[in-house]
Amino acid sequence: MAVAAEAAKLKAAGVSLMDFGAGEPHFPTPRHIKDAAIAAIEANFTRYTVVPGIPELRKAIVERHACDFGSDYAVDETVFTSGEKLALFNAIQVLVEHGDEVILPVPYWVSFKDIIQYAGGTVVYLETEEAESFRITAEAIERLITPKTKAIILNSPSNPAGNVIDEADLERIVHVAHERGIYLILDECYVYLNYESKPVSAGKFAWAKEHMIVLGSLSKTYAMTGWRAGYALGPKKVVANLSKLQSQSTSNATSFVQKGALAALAGSQQCVEEFRAEFKLLRDYIIDALKTIPEVTCTVPAGAFYVYPNVSAYIGRGGINSATELATRLLHEGHVVAVPGEAFGTSHHIRLSYPVTRETIDEGVRRMKSFLLGL
Numbered sequence: 001m002a003v004a005a006e007a008a009k010l011k012a013a014g015v016s017l018m019d020f021g022a023g024e025p026h027f028p029t030p031r032h033i034k035d036a037a038i039a040a041i042e043a044n045f046t047r048y049t050v051v052p053g054i055p056e057l058r059k060a061i062v063e064r065h066a067c068d069f070g071s072d073y074a075v076d077e078t079v080f081t082s083g084e085k086l087a088l089f090n091a092i093q094v095l096v097e098h099g100d101e102v103i104l105p106v107p108y109w110v111s112f113k114d115i116i117q118y119a120g121g122t123v124v125y126l127e128t129e130e131a132e133s134f135r136i137t138a139e140a141i142e143r144l145i146t147p148k149t150k151a152i153i154l155n156s157p158s159n160p161a162g163n164v165i166d167e168a169d170l171e172r173i174v175h176v177a178h179e180r181g182i183y184l185i186l187d188e189c190y191v192y193l194n195y196e197s198k199p200v201s202a203g204k205f206a207w208a209k210e211h212m213i214v215l216g217s218l219s220k221t222y223a224m225t226g227w228r229a230g231y232a233l234g235p236k237k238v239v240a241n242l243s244k245l246q247s248q249s250t251s252n253a254t255s256f257v258q259k260g261a262l263a264a265l266a267g268s269q270q271c272v273e274e275f276r277a278e279f280k281l282l283r284d285y286i287i288d289a290l291k292t293i294p295e296v297t298c299t300v301p302a303g304a305f306y307v308y309p310n311v312s313a314y315i316g317r318g319g320i321n322s323a324t325e326l327a328t329r330l331l332h333e334g335h336v337v338a339v340p341g342e343a344f345g346t347s348h349h350i351r352l353s354y355p356v357t358r359e360t361i362d363e364g365v366r367r368m369k370s371f372l373l374g375l
């Protein structure tokens with residue numbers, strides 16, 4: 001957000017920027033989803049609804065999840081929220097008490113850390129190895145568990161590095177958490193954007209349902225970031241508390257957004273496949289482009305829509321001492337928007353969000369190269 005604010009100032013001053021900052025698809029929301037919401041407005045579906053979402057939408061959430069991932073949730077085990085971020089925020093408020101520890105793999109999406117801390121929780125960082133594609137294992141998690149561990153957060157595919165936890169590792173982690181009565185909070189925002197293997201959700205391990213909160217988002221899957229549409233799936237008791245908390249903040253998510261979400265989840269899934277296919281091509285395109293910059297290395301992300309190149313070779317040159325300084329100067333001097341790794345808990349990277357045109361990738365990487373080589 002800080003980068004976006006700086007970039008907006010430059011744009012307003014007339015500077016042409018190559019923008020890899022925003023974490024959102026560049027596609028418009030599919031026609032059938034827009035039509036459903038427009039029809040809902042025209043039909044005056046514009047009043048309060050029940051807090052956890054209209055019953056047909058909750059049914060569509062659990063049916064889509066069961067169909068795609070083999071999970072087994074009942075309608076009263078899901079709540080629809082104004083964006084997945086709210087489901088995450090509420091889940092942490094409900095589960096985490098002052099002094100509780102929450103295990104968080106690095107690199108992490110920044111909101112995880114801030115939301116845990118806002119709830120009074122202590123973040124316990126799980127360091128990963130870039131050489132192992134930031135792999136997260138049950139053994140590494142086990143080593144960090146203490147009597148105060150309340151929850152573990154997993155985000156696969158991940159923002160920012162695009163690493164994916166494979167099914168075998170995921171099952172072992174679910175075992176570890178379930179056996180110890182620790183909650184697993186699974187952020188599945190990018191679950192459909194998996195380029196190397198069949199998407200997997202921890203929700204399929206129904207035997208561990210008691211200790212899992214699965215969070216889903218329509219933002220990236222259906223190009224609906226501005227609509228604010230997400231959900232949580234979890235044990236009935238926890239979901240009832242999420243709904244109770246929501247009843248004292250947003251109440252229901254916007255009525256006609258719920259109708260759009262229903263069309264997205266219950267309608268044709270062809271758009272999801274088309275988006276995925278295009279993102280995979282863009283991933284390969286940007287990875288190839290980055291290879292033209294000497295001494296920049298980049299793990300090939302297996303999912304999501306970010307690349308997380310390692311720029312450490314350039315830190316220490318031209319008066320630059322951190323990824324934040326590098327991203328700031330890249331913005332002001334190279335006119336390229338990237339997010340520094342410090343925002344995600346690492347100091348040698350920048351994050352580029354690649355749902356952009358191929359022309360933006362070409363020009364953006366050309367500018368980055370010329371800026372870095374000039375240091």
Ligand SMILES: Cc1ncc(COP(=O)(O)O)c(C=O)c1O
Pocket residue numbers: 023082083084085086109155158159187189216217218219225228229230
């Ligand atoms: C890992 C992760 N989780 C959750 C979200 C938020 O999703 P939503 O738009 O549904 O609130 C984002 C958005 O960038 C994200 O990257």
